[in-house]
Amino acid sequence: MSFSFHLEATCGAARAGRMITPHGEVRTPVFMPVGTVASVKGVPQDVLDELDVQILLNNTYHLYLRPGVETVRQLGGVQKFMAWNKPILTDSGGFQVFSLSELRKINEDGVQFRSHLDGSLHFFSPETSLAAEIGLGADIIMAFDECTEFPATRERARASMEMTTRWARRSQSYFESHRHEVPWFQEQQQRHSREQRQALFGIVQGGMYPELRRESAERTVELGFDGHAIGGLSVGEPREKTWEMVSETIPLLPADKPRYVMGVGTPEEIVEYVRLGVDMMDCVLPTRAARHGLLFTSEGKVNIKNARYARDEAPLDANCRCKVCARYSRAYLRHLYTSQELLAQTLNTIHNLSHYLDIMRRVRETIVSGEFASVRPVG
């Protein structure tokens, strides 16, 4: 099996590890930029390479609708399709489908939903979602789960968590019998003597109820996934709740497999999650905030449209080594943003990603050197 996870250093609850995937190695803890439709909005892949992005997230729901799974499959999978030669993770489409709210109907079988593009009817179940994820061919794929809404009663959260557990089993079962259908299966077999395969991660749910989270973790771990994710967070709950749910769940997830918290967080939070033992995170915050002119720096947040920057010759962040801070002034970045220039989106996103990825690189270095406890969150 090509997918494997090696722990290299631990320091309290934090750990650094290596994930070996069919398309390369990922050094954890890692922050995954979001590339919704197989593109990190406004940033060319060679710049993602320069930024030392190790693994990207793509959204199954979006790629399923456009350009369609069959197109990506025929083109060799998402890595070849987007010319990204490193690992990719796809979500199951569940979270996006649940976000459609008015456009969906859920039952034990799965979810019927209407496309946000043209209103056409579609159906996602553990089986159809996994078929899509196998066809897209990411290195790491996610079980199909129900993202419990917030707030939810204990009864509702339990019922939802139990359905997620049943869907996890169905996801796994479909995966086991179809995983040779991944588009690069043949090619990888020719290149390597051993079988190269996708990894399937299970997802813990349970709303904001610690005992449901613990039960979900135990029942998910029993199924023997390649890694484990904590889902159903960042759905409107207070930040302390998010933190509490992760704290309660992480100790129950095996340390010899990657532990992934979905959809978090701020620059401060990602450091704290690593302290709890989290290996992987993804969040739209750095990329989405960048497109709205909200920039993260070592001195705190900067709203670049603020008039005080109109004649400010300083770089956005004097402590940042990214190509944006090396070349451009705040005055120029403000001008691009207020003039609604395309380049504003690109440069702002490059900087914010650089800020996140630098934090994670520093975290990895200090875990390995044993100094991690002394790292203070910035930004």
Place this chain on the structure above:
Amino acid sequence: MSFSFHLEATCGAARAGRMITPHGEVRTPVFMPVGTVASVKGVPQDVLDELDVQILLNNTYHLYLRPGVETVRQLGGVQKFMAWNKPILTDSGGFQVFSLSELRKINEDGVQFRSHLDGSLHFFSPETSLAAEIGLGADIIMAFDECTEFPATRERARASMEMTTRWARRSQSYFESHRHEVPWFQEQQQRHSREQRQALFGIVQGGMYPELRRESAERTVELGFDGHAIGGLSVGEPREKTWEMVSETIPLLPADKPRYVMGVGTPEEIVEYVRLGVDMMDCVLPTRAARHGLLFTSEGKVNIKNARYARDEAPLDANCRCKVCARYSRAYLRHLYTSQELLAQTLNTIHNLSHYLDIMRRVRETIVSGEFASVRPVG
């Protein structure tokens, strides 16, 4: 004087030259990408460096309105402002103001116009336009002219051309007494023993009447500008008319100063204009077409949204050495475009500029080697 033009090789009417400007050397013939508000839409400056862009065009009208001349002046001029360390040319704002049609009033003094941004009233004259261009501090600036509309009667075209001639004299007179006000005047004096200065180009008008073009050329040349431009083209006339006007005018412009045709052309045309002796061209076509999915290749035009490219693994242009063609498939470029992803704009623009700039580089090389006549236009 720092601005100078040296001819290096001629081949029939075509010539290769070097322009020495305060911010560097430009090897002509050259195509200038349009960076309207101090940004080539969607393309970071380091990529323009990689593309071997030698000189950019910025629009005075747009920068005058936002961020304002005084802001750019205080920040050291357009080069420092946009962190572009090579030469820049600004137009006089005349063409943009005339494009406002309903929002302007013209008389001998100048043009009153309303901002397209907020409707506020402004006035451009030879003096105020030159003051703006000196404040913005580009390496090459243009006299304030009237761009004659098309069609225009002979009487109207003559009156307009004569006003342009009077405005040329006023532009020059203002420039002579204010050119020390350029933002980098002190800095350049400290760095060099001789005076470093902006260059001022005159503009030939005359509508679509060869005898008016000839008269305008003679009267403009008499004024002793640093270079000469042919304006008032690409305003709706048939392409043969454009060609005829350039053909009639070029022989009357001194060969020891740069000859600039404003606002042209297609990939085929720019080669043919060089054959006539043109040293400089600018055009929004490669950048604007790119943003509409129209791409220029060695095999002709490609409309990337065409369904035939949906599963096409080939690069956009197998003969192109740009980073877009080196990495991405037509299928991916089509997906980005149809998904309205920001990255589509960026990648398409990089390719189209690369196509234009490669043509011009090849033209320069073959002029110098004496093979220019054998170069056939492509695209």
